[in-house]
Amino acid sequence: MECTTEDCQNFTSTYLCTRCVSDLQQWLSKIPVLLEEIGTTIAKLDNVRPAGGGGGGGAKPGSAAPINLDALQLAQNLSSVGTDAKAYAHDERAAGLAWLIQDWVTKAELLVSGPEAEHINHVAIRARVQNIAPPMPTRTLLPWLRANAKITITAFDIRNWARRGKLVAVDREPQPTYHPHEVLNAWHDTRATQLATSPKN
Template sequence: MNTCGTIDCEAEAQDKYLCGKHTRYLQTELNKIPELLEDLFITMAKLDHTAPQRSEGGGGLSTGSAMPLRYGALELRQALGLWTHSNAEKLAQDHRAGNFLPMLSKLISDATDCIDNPPEVRVITTCRCGGQVVTEEPKPEDGKPDTGNCEICDEYYEQTAAMTRFRIHRATPEALRTRDAIKWIRDNAGISIKSTDIWNWQREGKITPTNRQEGSREHPTYNVADILKAHYLNVEKNRRATNF
């Protein structure tokens, strides 16, 4: 005669390893799986196209592809799928049966949380292949890397603030006059910055002309990365509104 293998249960299980009560509980959990698998698929694929798209022309939203695959939902769906054709009476005959109920209950709880509160998918950088590097993890604390995988080639990236600044400096022009810098930023970053902003940031010492050693008649030129850095600092401090 066996005793129920569930923690804190000493009921008789006869020739099995789960008592009748916990076998019924296990079957109740198993019955939840088919519907959860469907809900997890919807969450996993994010089929509702709710991702914010970049504004084009008249300001409307473009109709692009759905948000990237949610790997947390995918993993939970795969784990629950292993239980799909299971039967509690048969599982109760396994000597490990006492662990099955808490194990399955935890999976179901995690799946329910994933469906009710789908994670935010953040884009942290652009991959060398042109795809977006995405993550479901929250933004890390200052100084810690932001990590993610490319949604196209799955390449892994670690992105830090220092690396981002280096990439911006390397990719942006270093000596453009005010009006040319404004046009470059508008065309390439989709951000509208006014000439008065640049003049004010120079006056406040936030940016410095790259040709300040030349004659006074020369139009000042600026490193575009310096302008963008000043812009983002002012946005974060809510010191000015931005036009996108």
């Protein structure tokens, strides 16, 4: 049968093909470190004291502890996730679960590290790429983008953007191909949305 991941089309004996299992394992491998770091975000340790030192006798009786509830929910979500991607491959809901795990990890990374400084001129890169880069299949596209556009995305990103209509394949046979500049547009739009909607610590 075909892998159940949207737009994958690899044949497999389980619900996720070997490539998608490998992609998912990369996301799962990030979770233990994120769970350690997100504790600081949950407690909002950098915001416990008022600006200027606070002074004057501590918290008022009955006042609520400063807690980032969004970070707490993400920590609970990530704590419920298994560590073995191969185990997910036998679940008929595997494709949807993989997408959900990626979404949780991405949001947790934003909460932990905050917005990254924008040192790269992505607008200029997209304009240059549009003129030089032909459509490519995902397997070729991902390393090409790492080398030429200085961004790292996964096959899950590509398939998710295609499923949501942010990307349209140029050709579908023998496998889908995408214009690199359109992938860059999807990445930039997604990143901007995530930063705009990410809860502030």
